[in-house]
Amino acid sequence: MEQKMDLTVGANPFFWDLETTRGFYEKLAKAPVARVVIGELVCSKRLPFVANAFPEAVETMMAAGKDVALTTLALVTLKRERKQTADLFDAGVTVEINDLSALQHLPDGQGFWVGPLVNVYNEGTLRWLADKGAQRICLPPELPIDSVQRLAEVGRESGVAIEVWGHGRAPLAISARCYHARLHDRIKDNCQFVCGEDPDGRDVDTLDAQKFLVANGVQTLSHATMSMARQYDLLRDVGVSALRLSPQSRHFGEICEGYARVLDGREDKDAFAKALLALVPDGALADGFLTGECGADWSGAA
Amino acid sequence: MQRVYQWQQAELLTFVNHRGDLTVYSSTQSQRGDAMSDELPVIPKALQTAMRPLPLGPVSILLTRLARRVAVRHPDLFGRLGDYAGACFELDMMDQPFVLVLDLGNGAPTMRARRRNAIRGADATIRGPVAGFLGMMHGTWDGDALFFSRDLMVEGDTSAVLALRNAIDDAELDLVEELGLGETSRALVRRAFGVAERMTGLPLNRHQMTMDFYS
Amino acid sequence: MMELVCPAGTPAALRTAVKAGAHTIYCGFADETNARNFPGLNFSRKELGEAIIFAHGHGAKVLVAINTFPRAGGEEVWHRAIADAAALGADAVILADLGLLAYTAEHHPQLRRHLSVQAAAANPDAINFYAESFGVRRVVLPRVLTVAEIRAINAEIDVETEVFVFGGLCVMAEGRCSLSSYATGRSPNMNGVCSPASHVAYSQESGDLVARLGGFTIHRTAKDQSAPYPTLCKGCFTSRDQTGHVFEDPTSLDATRLIPELAKAGVTALKIEGRQRSRSYVEKVVRAFRAAVEAEAQGQPMPDGILATLSEGQAVTTGAYAKVWR
Numbered sequence: 001m002e003q004k005m006d007l008t009v010g011a012n013p014f015f016w017d018l019e020t021t022r023g024f025y026e027k028l029a030k031a032p033v034a035r036v037v038i039g040e041l042v043c044s045k046r047l048p049f050v051a052n053a054f055p056e057a058v059e060t061m062m063a064a065g066k067d068v069a070l071t072t073l074a075l076v077t078l079k080r081e082r083k084q085t086a087d088l089f090d091a092g093v094t095v096e097i098n099d100l101s102a103l104q105h106l107p108d109g110q111g112f113w114v115g116p117l118v119n120v121y122n123e124g125t126l127r128w129l130a131d132k133g134a135q136r137i138c139l140p141p142e143l144p145i146d147s148v149q150r151l152a153e154v155g156r157e158s159g160v161a162i163e164v165w166g167h168g169r170a171p172l173a174i175s176a177r178c179y180h181a182r183l184h185d186r187i188k189d190n191c192q193f194v195c196g197e198d199p200d201g202r203d204v205d206t207l208d209a210q211k212f213l214v215a216n217g218v219q220t221l222s223h224a225t226m227s228m229a230r231q232y233d234l235l236r237d238v239g240v241s242a243l244r245l246s247p248q249s250r251h252f253g254e255i256c257e258g259y260a261r262v263l264d265g266r267e268d269k270d271a272f273a274k275a276l277l278a279l280v281p282d283g284a285l286a287d288g289f290l291t292g293e294c295g296a297d298w299s300g301a302a
Numbered sequence: 303m304q305r306v307y308q309w310q311q312a313e314l315l316t317f318v319n320h321r322g323d324l325t326v327y328s329s330t331q332s333q334r335g336d337a338m339s340d341e342l343p344v345i346p347k348a349l350q351t352a353m354r355p356l357p358l359g360p361v362s363i364l365l366t367r368l369a370r371r372v373a374v375r376h377p378d379l380f381g382r383l384g385d386y387a388g389a390c391f392e393l394d395m396m397d398q399p400f401v402l403v404l405d406l407g408n409g410a411p412t413m414r415a416r417r418r419n420a421i422r423g424a425d426a427t428i429r430g431p432v433a434g435f436l437g438m439m440h441g442t443w444d445g446d447a448l449f450f451s452r453d454l455m456v457e458g459d460t461s462a463v464l465a466l467r468n469a470i471d472d473a474e475l476d477l478v479e480e481l482g483l484g485e486t487s488r489a490l491v492r493r494a495f496g497v498a499e500r501m502t503g504l505p506l507n508r509h510q511m512t513m514d515f516y517s
Numbered sequence: 518m519m520e521l522v523c524p525a526g527t528p529a530a531l532r533t534a535v536k537a538g539a540h541t542i543y544c545g546f547a548d549e550t551n552a553r554n555f556p557g558l559n560f561s562r563k564e565l566g567e568a569i570i571f572a573h574g575h576g577a578k579v580l581v582a583i584n585t586f587p588r589a590g591g592e593e594v595w596h597r598a599i600a601d602a603a604a605l606g607a608d609a610v611i612l613a614d615l616g617l618l619a620y621t622a623e624h625h626p627q628l629r630r631h632l633s634v635q636a637a638a639a640n641p642d643a644i645n646f647y648a649e650s651f652g653v654r655r656v657v658l659p660r661v662l663t664v665a666e667i668r669a670i671n672a673e674i675d676v677e678t679e680v681f682v683f684g685g686l687c688v689m690a691e692g693r694c695s696l697s698s699y700a701t702g703r704s705p706n707m708n709g710v711c712s713p714a715s716h717v718a719y720s721q722e723s724g725d726l727v728a729r730l731g732g733f734t735i736h737r738t739a740k741d742q743s744a745p746y747p748t749l750c751k752g753c754f755t756s757r758d759q760t761g762h763v764f765e766d767p768t769s770l771d772a773t774r775l776i777p778e779l780a781k782a783g784v785t786a787l788k789i790e791g792r793q794r795s796r797s798y799v800e801k802v803v804r805a806f807r808a809a810v811e812a813e814a815q816g817q818p819m820p821d822g823i824l825a826t827l828s829e830g831q832a833v834t835t836g837a838y839a840k841v842w843r
Contacts, residue, residue: 075639077640077662077666079669081640082641085642099643100615101646105642122587123592123616124615124620125614125616140695142695142706146589147590150590170695173693173696175690176662177843178843179763179764183763187842188843203757205755207734207737207755207760212733212754215756220689294700386557438795441796441797443797444795447797450744451743451744452743461715462556465556466557468557468793471527471529471795471797472528474529509797
């Protein structure tokens with residue numbers, strides 16, 4: 001069952017200004033990716049600043065022949081956030097669910113995608129979501145290969161395309177508290193949008209100066225960029241249908257092209273993984289969730 | 303309970319930090335914010351000195367006998383230890399002239415007394431005053447709380463320590479019961495322990511719940 | 518009176534909780550099906566059966582937490598846990614996984630279902646979704662909500678709510694955190710452990726107690742400071758020129774003084790964290806909170822501040838219940 005994998009670009013987790021966001025999607029239109037998830041994932045307070053870029057981005061992507069979905073927030077609590085979530089389903093674009101509460105607004109019979117922040121750990125959950133209308137599911141980044149393999153099988157049986165977190169700092173946690181604001185001695189209500197100063201998140205190192213995590217507003221990401229470049233054969237062989245690439249502020253076009261070349265057999269995966277070291281923040285890569293001892297492990301040479 | 307009672311009597315200072323959501327408690331008797339540790343009873347120096355010449359061989363035989371009795375009386379304890387039923391612990395009671403080496407031996411435990419620093423090779427070391435060990439064993443004090451207050455320190459395999467702590471806590475041990483005495487001597491020893499407990503603050507008997515509050 | 522839901526990691530702790538005044542006790546099987554899968558902790562089938570008989574004999578209820586996310590290829594283990602909890606007479610199961618909720622609703626419709634905090638149902642839509650889809654009767658609310666938000670939620674839902682009032686505090690939305698598996702390979706969702714003891718190494722370095730988790734330094738504690746758990750999200754880190762507890766101070770929750778407000782907000786049950794703690798902890802905390810809910814029922818003021826030494830960092834916070842926490 002040689003099935004060709006393709007690429008999905010996930011929602012941008014970071015807070016970039018309107019112009020940067022526009023520029024990002026203009027460039028992405030030319031990238032060799034099959035589909036793109038657009039919208040604010042992490043913090044609803046950012047939305048007013050970038051909301052205008054999103055409808056344009058949807059049009060640009062569609063015009064470029066890409067599939068498009070709009071993401072929900074990762075953590076919906078406020079009344080206006082619930083309303084925004086409900087409204088997403090009326091936009092005429094597929095919705096990617098990243099908070100299960102969105103299912104309460106799902107119109108009967110409308111298909112949807114499931115993002116990496118929804119807990120899909122097993123067959124029962126996958127089948128239940130498939131019955132409900134899930135068309136694609138991006139699995140949580142922490143799943144080991146055995147789980148991915150089993151879920152890819154069940155995905156095939158259920159007609160659901162299974163994606164794996166392919167590239168990007170891993171979304172490790174989401175909170176009601178804003179760590180960016182806390183680092184600036186502010187509370188969330190008075191955050192003054194300081195997360196916008198760090199386009200790839202703000203480093204959180206250990207007391208022994210080990211690079212460890214990054215803070216991104218209410219979200220916590222891994223410092224190392226997850227990359228499944230070296231795991232490509234394995235994932236293809238177990239029947240994963242797409243790699244998800246998560247936006248970063250620099251070199252993202254090059255990165256998309258690199259993965260596309262690996263998928264097409266035009267570039268050796270290990271050679272690309274090596275080249276990636278120069279394209280990700282601090283040259284730190286990891287792929288340990290899949291086959292390593294822990295998420296932070298990297299199967300290649302540092 | 304004596305210690306907790308004293309602590310409740312202490313005037314509490316409350317400090318609210320700048321974010322307004324955090325309260326740090328400290329007693330007036332302590333600069334350290336941990337009202338417990340200042341008052342954790344220790345074995346009197348004189349008694350420590352008196353214990354120093356104790357012959358370790360005979361002491362070890364008695365201790366092993368005690369450990370074996372516990373194993374026989376509480377078979378579930380080893381089931382609860384699971385993977386750690388064969389683990390070996392160094393119990394370093396700082397107010398005592400020797401350390402105890404407890405080898406769980408998969409149900410056939412041994413406990414030996416050794417001079418401090420004479421041994422290595424335990425899976426984990428637990429360090430603290432005798433009172434801490436007795437208090438945990440008797441359900442008087444909470445192991446985590448003793449850890450927070452730095453009364454208790456752990457080195458080595460922390461999982462093994464947790465398994466031991468949890469298994470002992472579930473076994474509801476009582477030192478007097480475990481000694482395997484006849485009825486008369488048990489009553490005598492319990493009375494003596496009661497006096498010693500009041501004098502030293504060492505928790506020498508299983509903690510009794512003072513009030514049953516059935517829901 | 519508000520229902521007091523208390524932890525038990527061992528049969529002895531369960532009996533202690535009942536005697537100290539718990540209305541309800543929650544516990545789990547000694548395996549990966551529950552979120553406190555620690556060495557030496559939890560219940561065998563036989564122990565749970567005896568514990569349920571003991572509790573029922575004293576008018577207390579027993580809830581069984583089966584609140585990890587079943588492993589693909591291993592769902593059978595979780596399904597068996599559900600069947601056994603039902604057969605042993607558990608008053609409810611506490612679940613987090615969508616698939617497991619669906620399975621339980623289909624195969625054990627009579628077994629009362631509570632939604633675990635691990636499901637992080639943080640708004641009325643999520644709660645109504647679980648209630649309507651799987652017949653969930655009670656929701657344990659995530660520790661990310663203010664009292665005002667809890668009140669608003671209760672106005673929009675028909676199921677009971679249970680909130681944490683004391684003990685360890687997750688800073689992150691529970692059930693949605695992979696920090697532990699990033700550093701250790703073992704996670705709350707998959708293995709029922711966070712920052713597991715098996716991956717903790719303590720060492721003494723120039724007078725400091727240094728705790729490392731999976732090789733990552735979590736904190737250095739000077740001799741005269743209170744020692745925290747080596748929990749990742751409460752570690753001390755450096756971010757540029759700042760060093761401190763970036764995510765949360767090593768502290769735990771004490772919402773005693775908020776109990777009257779929580780009652781007014783429509784909360785049914787108050788939950789105490791700490792299945793990993795000793796029976797000594799269970800007794801002291803349960804007794805204090807039983808007195809508090811009795812006081813609340815009679816309109817008396819709340820007792821305050823008596824449990825600090827049992828708390829991590831010997832400091833307590835009202836956590837997300839106060840908006841400034843965010």
